[in-house]
Amino acid sequence: MFEILTTDQMYDADRKTIDGGIPGDVLMENAGRTVFEEIIRHWSPRSVSVLCGPGNNGGDGFVIARLLRDEGWSVRLGLLGEIEHLGGDAAFHAKQWDGATERLSPALVVGADLIVDCIFGAGLARDITGDVADLVASVNDSISVVVSVDVPSGVDGNSGCIMGCAIKADLTVTFCRAKPGHYLLPGRQLCGELAIRDIGISDQVVSEIRPTCWRNDPVLWRAGIRWPGLDGHKYHRGHLLAFGGTMMTGATRLVARAARRSGVGLLTIVSDASVLPVYAADAPGTMTASISGLEALLNDCRHNAFVVGPGYGVGDSTRSLVLQLLHLCRSTVLDADALTSFSDDPSTLCFAVQGPTVVTPHEGEFTRLFPDIDGDKLARARAAAKRSGATVLIKGADTVIAAPDGRAAISAVDAPWLATAGSGDVLAGVIAGLMAQGMEMFDAACMGVWLHGRSGTDIGPGLIAEDIPDHLPVILRELWLASRK
Numbered sequence: 001m002f003e004i005l006t007t008d009q010m011y012d013a014d015r016k017t018i019d020g021g022i023p024g025d026v027l028m029e030n031a032g033r034t035v036f037e038e039i040i041r042h043w044s045p046r047s048v049s050v051l052c053g054p055g056n057n058g059g060d061g062f063v064i065a066r067l068l069r070d071e072g073w074s075v076r077l078g079l080l081g082e083i084e085h086l087g088g089d090a091a092f093h094a095k096q097w098d099g100a101t102e103r104l105s106p107a108l109v110v111g112a113d114l115i116v117d118c119i120f121g122a123g124l125a126r127d128i129t130g131d132v133a134d135l136v137a138s139v140n141d142s143i144s145v146v147v148s149v150d151v152p153s154g155v156d157g158n159s160g161c162i163m164g165c166a167i168k169a170d171l172t173v174t175f176c177r178a179k180p181g182h183y184l185l186p187g188r189q190l191c192g193e194l195a196i197r198d199i200g201i202s203d204q205v206v207s208e209i210r211p212t213c214w215r216n217d218p219v220l221w222r223a224g225i226r227w228p229g230l231d232g233h234k235y236h237r238g239h240l241l242a243f244g245g246t247m248m249t250g251a252t253r254l255v256a257r258a259a260r261r262s263g264v265g266l267l268t269i270v271s272d273a274s275v276l277p278v279y280a281a282d283a284p285g286t287m288t289a290s291i292s293g294l295e296a297l298l299n300d301c302r303h304n305a306f307v308v309g310p311g312y313g314v315g316d317s318t319r320s321l322v323l324q325l326l327h328l329c330r331s332t333v334l335d336a337d338a339l340t341s342f343s344d345d346p347s348t349l350c351f352a353v354q355g356p357t358v359v360t361p362h363e364g365e366f367t368r369l370f371p372d373i374d375g376d377k378l379a380r381a382r383a384a385a386k387r388s389g390a391t392v393l394i395k396g397a398d399t400v401i402a403a404p405d406g407r408a409a410i411s412a413v414d415a416p417w418l419a420t421a422g423s424g425d426v427l428a429g430v431i432a433g434l435m436a437q438g439m440e441m442f443d444a445a446c447m448g449v450w451l452h453g454r455s456g457t458d459i460g461p462g463l464i465a466e467d468i469p470d471h472l473p474v475i476l477r478e479l480w481l482a483s484r485k
């Protein structure tokens with residue numbers, strides 16, 4: 001259930017299932033029934049208005065209206081357009097509804113305790129305007145509970161963008177698998193609770209469609225975790241070099257603590273000799289080395305991973321350090337200043353990426369690096385990964401991780417407390433630590449984001465970045481125990 005399907009992939013799954021012998025009207029009956037079941041599970045009988053659009057999303061509405069009325073609920077139904085213009089399965093189910101079919105208007109909102117939004121689903125093709133926009137405004141202004149079918153009408157299923165205006169739902173029931181718009185902002189905020197229900201489309205059909213996007217869950221990457229063996233020693237678990245700046249030393253201290261908590265065997269902070277005492281005093285288990293000995297450090301292949309950027313400073317020396325590191329094709333995480341240092345010449349950075357590299361920009365850093373790439377967050381992360389050859393992680397409440405081979409994951413975490421100073425430095429450190437232990441770059445980026453998000457939800461309000469590394473053992477222990485079952 002962790003695959004995320006585009007609307008085209010959903011149509012494909014629908015077609016394959018129908019070709020496999022389940023008629024379309026049965027799929028629609030199943031779809032409507034799952035929404036009906038969710039409604040009666042959540043709420044006691046009350047007055048309902050079902051708002052139906054002119055396509056199959058509206059068709060689902062006729063099923064829901066019939067089932068609720070058969071259950072004894074008081075149901076009104078409104079349709080956008082003429083009933084004779086409905087086609088296929090929607091026309092079939094409209095015929096099964098023997099209640100009144102009203103014209104779709106804000107009058108349906110008056111007196112309704114619960115509104116079922118079946119105006120537009122996967123077939124939303126343009127901005128909502130005119131009378132339908134007025135209706136959407138009435139629904140959003142009302143105090144009624146709102147259940148959206150498939151997606152809140154007005155939310156683009158592929159991007160999560162609002163097309164003109166959109167319904168704000170308390171519950172969204174979607175079918176088979178989620179779509180990107182359920183997890184990407186602003187769509188996610190309009191869905192309310194999300195229920196993903198089976199309507200008879202098999203896992204086999206979903207796998208034939210070859211999904212390339214997933215919700216970020218341990219199922220995705222847990223097989224790639226490099227748990228230490230009994231016979232292992234610290235050199236088996238990597239030696240990460242974290243490059244520290246001279247002014248913002250806190251950033252690399254957070255990177256280092258997070259990387260060490262992720263399980264890396266050894267960690268050395270490399271910095272100007274003048275600030276080494278600051279780094280050395282931070283934690284007894286963290287080693288330090290002067291940047292003046294860089295050649296020797298890099299010649300030692302045991303230093304198998306690098307992280308640079310947080311608090312490092314923007315400028316030519318950062319650029320040349322990054323290029324020197326990338327040339328070695330070892331696992332590298334680039335964040336913050338390491339990315340901003342290439343704002344004037346991003347193609348040099350993209351050209352230099354050859355080995356396993358993860359870049360972790362926030363929106364501002366992303367725009368500076370890839371000013372010509374636009375579209376939704378998922379599309380932009382994918383385009384940047386393809387162009388650069390790096391795994392690209394665009395941070396935010398809907399973090400997207402994209403690999404150059406097209407794989408992508410969306411992390412939808414409800415932990416606004418993670419938006420705090422140093423939180424991104426911790427994330428870079430965790431990912432670098434996992435890569436140093438030998439984890440594949442996309443897996444490491446996904447796992448790092450997941451650990452970071454779980455820390456945010458576990459710790460909650462009051463979280464400061466320093467809390468996150470020290471919470472990691474609790475979550476890692478859970479994953480480790482699960483891996484032994």
Ligand SMILES: NC(=O)C1=CN([C@@H]2O[C@H](COP(=O)(O)OP(=O)(O)OC[C@H]3O[C@@H](n4cnc5c(N)ncnc54)[C@H](OP(=O)(O)O)[C@@H]3O)[C@@H](O)[C@H]2O)[C@@H](O)CC1
Pocket residue numbers: 010011013014027028031053054055056057058059060119120121122123124125126127128129132149150151175176199
């Ligand atoms: N796939 C599955 O697994 C299953 C799918 N099922 C259901 O089918 C739904 C998809 O149905 P769908 O393809 O008929 O599209 P839908 O969202 O009803 O809208 C199309 C209509 O809206 C119109 N229209 C569009 N935008 C508009 C606008 N801004 N303003 C005004 N009009 C606009 C558009 O007009 P047109 O662009 O053709 O002029 C067309 O008439 C899916 O979400 C799910 O609920 C389940 O029943 C079974 C299993």
Ligand SMILES: [K+]
Pocket residue numbers: 057117118119120121148149150151152153
């Ligand atoms: K809808």
